[in-house]
Amino acid sequence: MAVPIRILTAVPICDGHDSAINTINLEFIRHGIEVIYLGYHRSVGDIVRAAIQEDVRAIGISSYNGGHVEFFAEVVSQLRKHGADYIEVFGGGGGTITHDDAAAMKRKGVDTIFFAGTSLMEMTDYVRKHYGKPRERTAPKSSGMQLARKLTEIEEAYAKGKRRPAKQIRNPQPAIRKSNVIGFTGPGGAGKTTLIDELVLRFLSHDPKGCIAILSHDPSVVGEGALLGDRATMINSQDDRVFMRSMATRGQAGGLSPATHDCLALLAQSNFDYVIIETVGTGQEAMPFQKNGIVDETVLVMNPDYGSRLQLQKIVMLDLADIVVVNKSDLQRARTAHTEIEQRLGQNRRGQRLIDTVAKRHRDPGVDQLFGLIAGNLSRRVGMTADLSS
Amino acid sequence: MSKLGQVVEAVEKYNGFVLNQVKRARSDKKFGRELTDRWDETKAKTPVTHTPTGLPLPRLALPEIDEPGEIARYLFGEGLPGEFPFLNGAYREMYLEPVREIETGSYGKKTSGDGAKEKASGNGAQPLEEPTRLFSGLMLAEDTNERFHYLTQHQRTHRLSTAFDGPTLYGIDSDADGVFGKIGEGGVAIDTVEDMVRLYDGFDLGSPNFSASMTISGPAPIIMAMYIAAAKRRFGPKVVPKLRGTIQADIFKEVQAQNETIFPIEASLRFLTDMVEFTTREMPRWYPISISGYHIGEAGSTPVQQAAYTLSNGFAYAEMFSARGIPVDQFGPRLSFFLDCGLDAEYIALARVSRRIWAVGMRDAFGAGPRGQLFKLHTQTSGRSLIAAEFKNNLTRTAAELMLAYMNATNSCHSNSADEPFTTPSEEWIRLAAHGQAILLEESGIFKHTMNMLSGSPGMKAVERAVEVAILDEFREIERLGGVLAAVEDRYQRSQIQSAAHRYEQQIYEGTRPIIGLNRYRNGSDDIPEVKLARTPRKKQQLQVDRLAKFKKKNAGKAKRALDRLAGVVDRGENCFPTLLEAVEVCSLGQITGRLQEVVGRFRPMV
Numbered sequence: 003m004a005v006p007i008r009i010l011t012a013v014p015i016c017d018g019h020d021s022a023i024n025t026i027n028l029e030f031i032r033h034g035i036e037v038i039y040l041g042y043h044r045s046v047g048d049i050v051r052a053a054i055q056e057d058v059r060a061i062g063i064s065s066y067n068g069g070h071v072e073f074f075a076e077v078v079s080q081l082r083k084h085g086a087d088y089i090e091v092f093g094g095g096g097g098t099i100t101h102d103d104a105a106a107m108k109r110k111g112v113d114t115i116f117f118a119g120t121s122l123m124e125m126t127d128y129v130r131k132h133y134g135k136p137r138e139r140t141a142p143k144s145s146g147m148q149l150a151r152k153l154t155e156i157e158e159a160y161a162k163g164k165r166r167p168a169k170q171i172r173n174p175q176p177a178i179r180k181s182n183v184i185g186f187t188g189p190g191g192a193g194k195t196t197l198i199d200e201l202v203l204r205f206l207s208h209d210p211k212g213c214i215a216i217l218s219h220d221p222s223v224v225g226e227g228a229l230l231g232d233r234a235t236m237i238n239s240q241d242d243r244v245f246m247r248s249m250a251t252r253g254q255a256g257g258l259s260p261a262t263h264d265c266l267a268l269l270a271q272s273n274f275d276y277v278i279i280e281t282v283g284t285g286q287e288a289m290p291f292q293k294n295g296i297v298d299e300t301v302l303v304m305n306p307d308y309g310s311r312l313q314l315q316k317i318v319m320l321d322l323a324d325i326v327v328v329n330k331s332d333l334q335r336a337r338t339a340h341t342e343i344e345q346r347l348g349q350n351r352r353g354q355r356l357i358d359t360v361a362k363r364h365r366d367p368g369v370d371q372l373f374g375l376i377a378g379n380l381s382r383r384v385g386m387t388a389d390l391s392s
Numbered sequence: 393m394s395k396l397g398q399v400v401e402a403v404e405k406y407n408g409f410v411l412n413q414v415k416r417a418r419s420d421k422k423f424g425r426e427l428t429d430r431w432d433e434t435k436a437k438t439p440v441t442h443t444p445t446g447l448p449l450p451r452l453a454l455p456e457i458d459e460p461g462e463i464a465r466y467l468f469g470e471g472l473p474g475e476f477p478f479l480n481g482a483y484r485e486m487y488l489e490p491v492r493e494i495e496t497g498s499y500g501k502k503t504s505g506d507g508a509k510e511k512a513s514g515n516g517a518q519p520l521e522e523p524t525r526l527f528s529g530l531m532l533a534e535d536t537n538e539r540f541h542y543l544t545q546h547q548r549t550h551r552l553s554t555a556f557d558g559p560t561l562y563g564i565d566s567d568a569d570g571v572f573g574k575i576g577e578g579g580v581a582i583d584t585v586e587d588m589v590r591l592y593d594g595f596d597l598g599s600p601n602f603s604a605s606m607t608i609s610g611p612a613p614i615i616m617a618m619y620i621a622a623a624k625r626r627f628g629p630k631v632v633p634k635l636r637g638t639i640q641a642d643i644f645k646e647v648q649a650q651n652e653t654i655f656p657i658e659a660s661l662r663f664l665t666d667m668v669e670f671t672t673r674e675m676p677r678w679y680p681i682s683i684s685g686y687h688i689g690e691a692g693s694t695p696v697q698q699a700a701y702t703l704s705n706g707f708a709y710a711e712m713f714s715a716r717g718i719p720v721d722q723f724g725p726r727l728s729f730f731l732d733c734g735l736d737a738e739y740i741a742l743a744r745v746s747r748r749i750w751a752v753g754m755r756d757a758f759g760a761g762p763r764g765q766l767f768k769l770h771t772q773t774s775g776r777s778l779i780a781a782e783f784k785n786n787l788t789r790t791a792a793e794l795m796l797a798y799m800n801a802t803n804s805c806h807s808n809s810a811d812e813p814f815t816t817p818s819e820e821w822i823r824l825a826a827h828g829q830a831i832l833l834e835e836s837g838i839f840k841h842t843m844n845m846l847s848g849s850p851g852m853k854a855v856e857r858a859v860e861v862a863i864l865d866e867f868r869e870i871e872r873l874g875g876v877l878a879a880v881e882d883r884y885q886r887s888q889i890q891s892a893a894h895r896y897e898q899q900i901y902e903g904t905r906p907i908i909g910l911n912r913y914r915n916g917s918d919d920i921p922e923v924k925l926a927r928t929p930r931k932k933q934q935l936q937v938d939r940l941a942k943f944k945k946k947n948a949g950k951a952k953r954a955l956d957r958l959a960g961v962v963d964r965g966e967n968c969f970p971t972l973l974e975a976v977e978v979c980s981l982g983q984i985t986g987r988l989q990e991v992v993g994r995f996r997p998m999v
Contacts, residue, residue, distance in 0.1 A: 015556025017575050019693055020653025020999075023891050041997050042651050043562060046570040067558045068927075072573025097780035118780040118813070121901075121911075175941035196996065231739075235997040364656060364993025 005161045006036045006227060006250070007134050010053045011062040013042035015116045019066035022096065022358020026064065029122040031227030035129060041234030046073065048240040050080040052233060052239035053089050055245055057150040057207035059133040060113070066247070070099055071106050078111035086248045087111070089135060094120065115251040146245060149272055153247055154264050160261040161252065166334045181215070181274045183266065184376060185291040187257060187319060193329040195232050197303055197361040197369065203238040204262050205276065214239075215274040216309055217247040217266055221282045224253030232280070245274065257281030257290040286316045291361030299379055300370075306339035321350055327372060331358035349379050394875035395711040395757055396704055400867045402756035403860075405750055406477070410469040417460035424460030431463045434472065439842050441488075449841045451488060455848055472746075473801070473843065477751040479744050479856070480844055481801040482766045487839040528822070529555030529579035531928045533590035533934055536580040542828075544820070550595055553605040553806065554821030555579035556615075563611035563654045567934045576928035582615065583940045583980045585775060588622035593773050597623045597635060604637035605682075605770075610654040610995075612641035613667040614984050616680070617972040638679040638728060638770075640665065644705040644876065645684050647692035647998065648885040654985060657880065659992035663968065664709075665716050670969040672722045676903035679728045681709060682770065688885075689732030690776050692893020695739055696859060699733060699746045700866030701885050706750065708876035722753060724764020733797045734774035735789065742771055743800035743854040778813050782909035787809035791828050798839055800833060805829060847872060866915055883998050917957045940980060947978035954978050955987040964989045 011027055013020055020042045027037050038056045053061050063074060073093060079088050092247060093099075094116035099107075103278035104115035113132070118126055186194050195218070202214055212328040216239060222228030228250035233239070239246055247269075252261045257280055259265075259343045279297065281290045291297040314320065326347060328339050340358055347354045355375060359368035417424045431454075438450045457463055471477050474484035528543065529536050536554070544550045556579040559571045565583050566575045575581045582588060594809050596602055608615050612857065616639050621805060623631045643660040646653045653660060664681070671680040685693075685702030694819070713723045724799035731746070733739050735897035754760035778786040787810050797805050807825040809817030817825070838846070846852075873879040880886075899905035906912045943952070954975040961971045975984055 014574075015568075016564070017563045020651060021890065024890065025894060025897060039999065041999055043997075067573075067574065068577030069558070069573030069575075073570070076573075101816065115513055121589060199996075231999050234997055237994055237996055362656070362996065364659075 004034075005158045005223070006034055006225075006252075007129065008036045008038065008056065008058045009060045009062055009129065009133060010038045010040060010049070010056055010058045010157055011064070012040035012044045012049050013054075014063060014067070014069070015043055015045045016069075017065060017067035017260045018042050019064070022066070022094070023062075023064040025061070026125060027229055028128050029126055030129065031229050032201070032204050033126045033227065034225060034251050035126070035132065035227045036222070036230060037227065038230045039234050040240075041231075044240075046076045046080055050084060050086070050095050051242065052240065052246070053081070054086050054147055055082060055150050055247060056090060057147075057154040059137070060090040060092055060129070063091065065093060065095040066098055068098065068182070070095055071103055071110075074107045075110040076358060080113075084147070085140070086147065087208065088137055092116070096127075102346075111381045121338045122327050145272075149245065149268070150247070152268060155305045156268065157249065157259070157261045160259070160264075173175050181270050181272070181277045182299070183270050183277045183279065185279045185297040185300045186303060187284050187288065187290050187300070187323075187354065187383040188262075188306055188327075189285075189308070192283070192303045192305040193359075193361045194280055194283075194303045197329055197372075198280055199236040199329065199367045200361050200366070201278075201373050201376070202236070202241075202244060204370070205240060206238070206243060207379075208373075209275065209375075211243075212275040213243045213245070213273070215269045215272065215277045217242065217269060217277065217279045218246065218248050219258055219262070219263070219282045220248065220250055220254060221278060222250035222252055227250075245269075251282060257284040263296075270296050284319070287318055289318050289322055291322075299324050299376060301327060301376075303329050304339065305326045306330055306333050306335040308339070311342050312346070314342055320346055325355045325357065325372070325375060328358045328367075329355070329361050331368065394708075396707050396867050396869060396875055397871040398757040399707055399749070399753035399862055403752050403864060404661065406756065407751045408801070410465065413468045414461045414622055417464035419565070427460050427467065428458070429461045431458075431469075436669060442509055443837055443841055450642065451485070451891075452545070453844055456551060470848075476762070476765065477748040477757070478766065479748045480847060482768055482803060486801050486803070486843050487833055488833070488843050489840040492612050499633060506607060506707050528553065528817075529557070531576035532581055532932050533587040534593075535576070535932070537591055537593050539819075540592070543822070549601045549603075550599075550802070551603050551605070552592070553593070554591070554607060556606070558579045558610050558776055560981065561608055561610060561652050563614065563981055563985035565940055565980050566933070567940050568982060572933055572937070575918065575933040578773065581936050582618070583982065585618045585625070585976050586939070586943060587622045588615075588618045589625055589890070590924070593620070598627050598631040600636070602635075602636060606637070606639045609640050609642050609646045609650070610652045610660070611981060612639050613663045613969060613972060614976065614981055615639065616641070616667055616671070617969065620675075620973060621976045629720075633676065635675050636677045638682050640730070641681045642684045642686060643700070644880060645687050646703060647880050648688060648705075649693070649889055650687040651997070653995040655988065656993050656995055657877070659988075660995070661712060661877075663988075666713055666969040667715060667966045668723060669675045669718055669967055676726075679726050679785045681726075681791050682728050682730045683709065684730040686730050686772055688734040688889060689734065689774065692896055693889040695734065695736050695742050695890045696862040696886055697861070697866065697885075697892060699742050700870075701889075702731065702745055702861045703749055703753075703863065703871050704730065706874050707753055707757070710754070714758065714956065720754075720758050720760045721764055723757070724760040725766070727764075728768045728770065730770045731802075732774050732776075733771050733793045733800075733802075734777050735792060735796075737855060737858055740798045740799065741852050741859055743767075743771065744796075744852075745856050745859045745863065748793075755930070757848040769802045769807070770804045771797040771798075771800070771872060773797065774809045775812055777912055778808060778810065779907060780813040784811055786812070786907050787824065787828070790825060792834070794832055795830055795838075797853075801844075801847075807962060856870075884955055886998060920924040944980060944983075950978040951980075951983060955983060958984070959987055959991050962988065964984060 004264045011021055011023055029038055030037050040052050049061060064066060078091050081089055092282060096119045099115055124328055142151055163339055168377040186198055189276060205212060205214060217346060218232040220228055220230045230248035230250060232248055249259045254260050260345060266279055291300050300323045302319045304326060328336055328343060344356055357368055357372050359372060360366045362368060417427050435454055438452045440448050440450055442448055454974060455466060469480040473481035482518040528539050540552050557576050558564055558574045559568060579692050582964055607617060618828045623635055641664055643664055647657055668680045671678045683702055683706040685698040687703050689698040699852055714720060747767040751765040754765045773790045779788050790807050792806050807828045809821035809825045813818055838841050870876060870879045873882055873884055900907055903911045958975050961968045
């Protein structure tokens with residue numbers, strides 16, 4: 003089985019022209035490419051950090067607002083500075099990038115520029131031909147880069163169908179574990195990604211030295227591409243203290259990828275204060291963290307619109323989650339949802355907590371409460387001395 | 393039901409009213425007679441003008457009808473120009489060259505153009521303004537200033553339209569990380585009130601012949617405050633009520649299409665309302681919002697989507713301003729609109745229909761008086777319709793679009809330069825674009841003798857009917873989703889626009905949408921033609937960064953106190969605009985944006 007090509011796409015800072023890149027992203031994934039989309043108005047720093055963490059083959063930049071010669075050159079130069087010049091840079095900007103500009107950009111290390119009139123097929127073919135081959139790389143220059151490459155190794159081993167002999171990182175004992183691992187799951191559209199990003203914001207400001215890892219999942223079919231777009235929404239998580247990795251499920255049901263377990267185990271040993279894992283939007287029967295044994299705390303994020311009361315009985319995670327969040331609690335139905343879920347949790351008699359949030363709202367008190375709860379629970383569990391619950 | 397639902401009902405009710413008036417005119421003899429008399433009187437009163445060849449023509453052409461029912465259909469359903477429901481025009485007269493020698497005018501006996509113009513503005517009527525308003529902005533403030541003087545050197549009135557560079561549009565400073573190459577690209581770089589002083593240097597900001605338009609939305613209240621502060625620095629505080637112009641400040645379309653939003657939607661709308669409350673009270677000649685379909689169209693919407701989203705956004709703003717307690721007759725007359733004009737058939741009547749729906753909605757759902765019913769429109773020809781391949785064809789495309797825009801009686805117009813697919817337009821192509829308007833309005837006899845020469849054809853009527861039905865359907869869908877704000881947060885408009893854009897590209901790719909020189913009659917060469925590019929030199933970019941550093945150093949202490957005050961006002965939920973006015977004296981755009989984002993958060997992109 004071929005290993006999918008992973009590339010990162012983005013639109014430069016001060017540029018909101020995203021219609022071209024949206025079309026191109028869809029074309030790429032239709033041809034088996036996994037695209038990590040960073041969104042528009044993105045700085046060089048964000049792009050380079052994401053490319054290294056995601057360990058992509060190439061960065062595609064779509065620029066329509068001028069300043070492209072400097073911007074592309076800066077991306078290349080930052081990649082070099084971080085010892086990541088094995089990541090290629092390509093892009094386009096319709097008629098705004100002239101042939102002279104492109105020549106200057108190539109001299110500065112840009113791989114190729116697509117001009118106005120280039121068909122989607124030509125772009126896809128180029129990416130598959132030039133970024134699909136195995137590559138030679140020198141030793142990683144930073145621990146982040148080393149971690150990123152190890153994750154790639156794990157993912158590729160699973161993609162090739164041979165399970166990696168990963169005994170040393172399977173089911174690590176709590177003693178050698180360094181991170182608190184929190185699992186987020188719930189139906190698609192409940193707001194998991196936004197909620198996590200808001201928690202990251204609170205964590206970063208609460209602990210000025212703390213570090214976080216995020217393992218985020220988006221669905222894909224075996225041998226097909228995927229659009230991994232969580233970074234575009236997670237504006238607070240594009241930070242030097244956050245290591246984020248986006249994974250496609252590559253055909254596995256249940257909300258995670260075949261390689262998730264090993265990747266998570268690796269992250270859990272890697273000196274982060276927290277490791278957050280986010281599943282894809284899941285169905286009623288899903289219990290993604292059960293056999294895993296690494297996740298310390300599970301959070302189920304619910305949308306108030308789950309249907310009839312009877313539907314609640316079928317959601318397995320309601321029995322298993324440590325914390326249940328009703329997000330979008332500003333919606334009309336949220337009050338009813340809170341009452342019904344509260345009653346449902348009462349049946350379990352497990353002391354599960356129920357919290358209402360509006361993650362999209364800045365400084366939402368519900369999210370504050372959730373942050374305090376998670377921080378408090380975990381510091382108790384592993385005997386952390388720091389008090390994170392304020 | 394939100395106000396939008398009430399607008400749909402109002403339009404349906406008004407259409408019913410028109411049909412009833414038609415019936416009544418036919419059955420009620422007295423009413424029918426009144427209408428016929430009024431019709432005959434209007435015709436008799438219409439001035440006659442003479443073309444250069446001596447042909448007499450009426451200044452206003454009316455349909456050749458004499459049956460009371462049809463007269464009722466015209467007068468109530470369309471209205472004479474300047475009369476409710478304003479289908480034919482917001483004002484009584486447009487584009488007409490000044491009347492000369494009306495009764496006796498004969499071939500060969502005409503005054504010179506300039507003399508006639510002076511006469512027109514001296515006879516007590518509103519001084520005529522050229523509809524030309526060209527968008528420009530490049531490099532640093534002083535460079536754009538020079539361009540403004542060049543563009544207006546032969547104009548009676550100075551109507552400037554300002555484009556800002558990327559960092560300014562996103563509310564960040566020129567010294568921000570990684571934006572150096574973008575300083576002055578695609579628009580002018582503005583960081584401080586000092587830049588704003590330089591930008592309009594030499595223009596009399598308080599003059600009735602001057603107006604400034606500023607195309608910026610995300611940080612609009614901050615830029616507006618800088619403009620006011622700059623005007624005060626140059627002309628003293630008494631200039632404020634005299635300021636004329638427009639600032640775009642359209643948050644909804646940013647979220648729906650253009651992606652230049654910097655605060656969360658609700659906070660953005662609140663800052664906007666703060667500004668509108670201030671300007672509609674203190675600056676009665678200022679348009680604090682330009683409700684824009686242009687960017688929706690450019691992002692790939694269909695023409696109907698463009699009109700429907702623009703109008704519904706407008707009604708949503710009206711609802712919001714009313715909720716703040718601003719009287720409808722205070723803000724209503726200060727709303728203006730901005731539409732795209734492309735080559736699709738809908739554009740024959742898109743603005744006409746929009747004008748009618750706006751008038752009926754504002755009158756019947758919001759209780760607006762006559763001045764608050766006017767859909768005052770600026771049109772720009774479609775940038776998306778211009779392509780790089782054989783780019784000189786773009787002159788023809790723009791000319792056809794201009795023609796459609798004038799057939800819709802737009803109040804002002806920007807014609808795109810043919811070199812726009814490549815970069816900020818260069819002077820040569822800007823000049824040709826401006827001349828395109830002059831050729832249609834001044835050289836040709838299409839609009840200057842009879843203001844509605846091309847209106848009211850059966851084809852145009854057919855488009856009007858179809859477009860109105862489709863717009864109301866869109867309104868119903870938005871209403872079903874809970875109104876404009878709910879639909880925006882649901883990404884409804886955004887998804888619809890993206891899907892339309894995708895279909896458009898698909899049609900070009902398949903060849904079902906012919907684009908000459910691209911998928912039809914292609915000459916086989918993919919070369920980008922030699923176009924002189926207007927790029928900002930590094931030296932200038934560095935100058936801007938240095939100036940900003942000096943400003944920040946000079947004001948460091950004061951800036952901190954001003955920002956603290958601003959944060960406090962915002963936190964307490966008070967109108968923050970007066971505090972912004974103080975803050976811009978000592979703070980840069982980026983400092984203010986940054987501090988506001990700490991208080992209200994950043995916009996989370998919708999993907």
